[in-house]
Amino acid sequence: MFYETKDDHGLPRDPFKACIVPRPIAWVSTVSAEGVRNLAPFSFFNGVAHPPPMVILSFNGKQPQGNDKDTLANIEQTGEFVVNVVSEALTDPMNVSCAPVAPEVDEFTLAGLETEPSRLIAPPRVKASPIAMECTLHQVVELPVAGPGTRNALIIGNVVGIHIDESVLTGGLVDVAKLRPLARLGYMDYTVVRDSFTLLRPKE
Numbered sequence: 391m392f393y394e395t396k397d398d399h400g401l402p403r404d405p406f407k408a409c410i411v412p413r414p415i416a417w418v419s420t421v422s423a424e425g426v427r428n429l430a431p432f433s434f435f436n437g438v439a440h441p442p443p444m445v446i447l448s449f450n451g452k453q454p455q456g457n458d459k460d461t462l463a464n465i466e467q468t469g470e471f472v473v474n475v476v477s478e479a480l481t482d483p484m485n486v487s488c489a490p491v492a493p494e495v496d497e498f499t500l501a502g503l504e505t506e507p508s509r510l511i512a513p514p515r516v517k518a519s520p521i522a523m524e525c526t527l528h529q530v531v532e533l534p535v536a537g538p539g540t541r542n543a544l545i546i547g548n549v550v551g552i553h554i555d556e557s558v559l560t561g562g563l564v565d566v567a568k569l570r571p572l573a574r575l576g577y578m579d580y581t582v583v584r585d586s587f588t589l590l591r592p593k594e
């Protein structure tokens with residue numbers, strides 16, 4: 391089949407996100423200008439450059455109340471965020487934290503999560519997350535939207551510090567079998583990366 395994305399795809403569900411899989415999940419902690427902590431997952435996320443290490447996050451749509459997503463608002467206000475990696479054991483609290491709750495609600499408390507202070511920025515990290523990247527805002531890029539009253543925006547961030555728990559290292563290398571990162575598929579589906587293989591690049 392083929393469809394132009396401006397037209398109807400004719401399938402029971404929109405296949406776009408199912409065509410880009412698996413997507414890593416950034417579990418993003420921020421603090422508002424008023425000091426309220428916030429935590430939410432984002433799978434339009436990736437590392438995009440290195441060195442220096444840079445990440446992107448993409449925010450689609452607004453909250454049911456009509457305001458920007460709290461994470462986007464907080465990053466624009468403070469210029470700081472933490473990308474916490476979601477290991478398999480953190481699946482349930484990650485899901486709890488994506489509820490579209492009001493800005494004054496602290497999702498760390500909602501999901502029953504403990505925090506650890508960051509070293510270089512104000513937002514705390516998720517204590518149980520085995521890898522956490524402290525980030526500062528590099529640039530906000532506005533993206534096209536399908537209609538009025540909404541907003542799509544891309545955040546480009548500088549990774550200024552990385553915490554790695556010793557428990558996910560083997561011989562000094564991040565061991566994906568220990569990390570067991572959760573990743574997003576299409577529709578309401580997820581996967582967990584449990585194994586890997588090594589492939590050397592061809593020599594010239």
Ligand SMILES: Cc1cc2nc3c(=O)[nH]c(=O)nc-3n(C[C@H](O)[C@H](O)[C@H](O)COP(=O)(O)O)c2cc1C
Nearest residue numbers: 430431432433434448449450459460461488489490
């Ligand atoms: C696994 C997962 C991935 C998500 N990825 C995105 C995303 O990439 N962009 C987005 O705008 N919303 C995404 N969402 C929805 C947000 O997490 C949700 O809108 C959340 O309420 C935003 O919280 P906030 O207002 O505290 O920032 C995702 C939700 C889940 C469960």
